[in-house]
Amino acid sequence: MFKGMHPIFWVGIAIMYGLSIVFWIIEIASNTGTWTTSIAGIPAPFVYNNLFMIWLVPIFIAWLWYYFPEKTNKEKASQGKEE
């Protein structure tokens, strides 16, 4: 199963679900929520959830998942030409 999948896929999966689980655990352990904690003067959920997880992480993973397969293909193509 998933034989042939580019290895970068599993890196992206680990980032996506790893970060989600870490933030869920931090929130549940906080008991009253994380909004009273500030990051750069901004209540923490607006930074780690409503910026990092909803926008920066998805576009970073989307970038990983097109950049590395394209890079691999270019390397294969250049190797093919040299041979």
Add this chain to the structure above:
Amino acid sequence: MEVGQVHPIVVIFAVAYFVVIFGIGWYSRKAAASPMEYMVAGRSVGPFVNGAGLASAFLSPASFLGLPAFIFLLGYSFWWALSGIILGMPLASLLTAAPLRKYAPVSFTDYYADRYENEKLVRIVTSIPVIITGVLYITLAMVGTALFLMAILRVPYFWSLVIGTGAVLFYVYLGGMVATMWTNGLQGILMTIASVTVALVIISTFGGFQGLAEAIGNNNPKFWLPPGSTEGASHPLMGIWTGMVGFFFVWHYGFATMPYTVVRFFTAMDINAARRATFWAAFFGGLMYWGLIVIGSAARVILETMHPIMGTVLEDGSKVDSAVGVLKYLQGYYGCNAAAITDYSMIAATQALQQPWLLGILVAGGLAISMSTVAAWTVVMQVIIGRDWMVKILENKWANDNPVKAMRMWIIISLVVCFLLSINPPAMVLDLSGWAFVLIIASVGPGLILGIWWDRATTAAHLSTTVVFTFATLFSWLYAKFVLGSPHWFFLSEAIFGQKIPTGHQVYWIPIAFIFFIVVSLLTKPNSEETVKKYSLDLRYD
């Protein structure tokens, strides 16, 4: 500005939006000369337009109206549902977008018919949940279009429906997928601008993020509480972690498996463009959801401190003294019960800010997100019924000789049927749109993803999974709604645990469906080596 007034600038924004949409439809009418142009836009769409279009098609009025309403009701923990939706977008990149673009089908059911070696039965079984979902989503999106026209421009609900349906019919009929792609691309940018602009004005109104967070916490002290807090719960559905995590996954795998997004990967100019399109979809979708979270979180405090309706004395002598009271008043004022009162929370909060230009942007963005979903599902339905059913299954000669005419006929029929349903939609239709997501991912999702990524996926597994989980998801959802009081309680929770356990839209069926598919595949006859090589192994490599 009074509730009943419409500022000219709002009308100008709406008229400008319709002029551009009609223009795109008229300009793309040449697409009807070629069935391939009409069905898959000639496979020539670049990643930026495709990505913006994917975001606007995938994110429906259920996003624009429903998700802020859910945050209004359930509190902070529901933010994770929105993160789950956007985090799920990149998953399509490697799982389905690149392999399916390499395969280059025309219809959603083509891959299933080829991979599972059956031209008719597999198409029939696969298309049934798709058609059910299509009708539900087109109806939902038509209602959303009408709500924006009605609530912001004061056009009566029926005539709002006529205008919205007529506009979509015009450009989809003329230009098929070409018109849908270009209008969706523009609509994706518009809805993002609308959401972000309204959110920035809200943050500014409260003096920054800190002021906003404090205002929300002071107004509703339970809003920020996480699941399991000893201080209580923001809502019973968020009382334990299964509620928060369950809602994260309800829509998470939809982008990689829903027909109205998957068919867009067929239109990409090449495999790289298909993968890159998911980047732009996450870019626009993420920005829009950033805004929706701010709006949904602030809606209650805005309504209760700034809305002109607050404090109004009603006929029975009582006063409007809460956000829910404001929304109830507005629903009565509009005289329309097509949506839950909380679905008006976003529009009402924006009205409370009393900036006509902001309402103008919101009406353009709201119409964009609603009409883009109607169009996206309509092009799926026209190909599934006009081509797959009439030509491939029923072998109709007229449809075979006149493919564009057959599809246009089904565009009209689909829109007329959904228009009639939208006139007085039972609340069930709108509620069931949530079930539809779990239905598609659990019934036809395993056959698509494992069909590509597992040599051992079999025809029997796909057929049985589709049938079993179409019924299982529907039965459990209805049971939970009518017996337990909400479709978001695990339907057997009282029987097994003696208490209600929250699981958004019976989401646990998704992993169960994948396990069921694997077990049945291992117990049944594999497909031929030639088929597995052509439609599984070869698609995995560029």
